[in-house]
Amino acid sequence: MAVQAVYFSERDGLDMALKHPDTMLFTSKADADARDKILELAEEIQVFLSRKVEGLSDDQAEQCAMAIAEERDLFQKALKKPELLNAAEQD
Secondary structure (H helix, E strand, O other), rough: OOOOOEEEEOOHHHHHHHHHHHHHEEEOOHHHHEEEEEEEHHHHHHHHHHHHHHHHHHHHHHHHHHHHHOOHHHHHHHHHOHHHHHHHHHH
């Protein structure tokens, strides 16, 4: 029997990672670190949105924050060319 190292972000937690192994368990530390960076960014965006958007529920703020964090490269490009945000939807 072979031994394989797997990595996960502590922000997700082991239980959550085991429930979603396809998206939360990684075979490289670099991939797990990338996931952790996304989660860290999402936490900060969630706090920002909760503070700036009155009436936004915690669940909605979390969902919006994850969507933005997961697509951060697209958002960075869209700061220069806004139409890129929806260009992928039109293809």
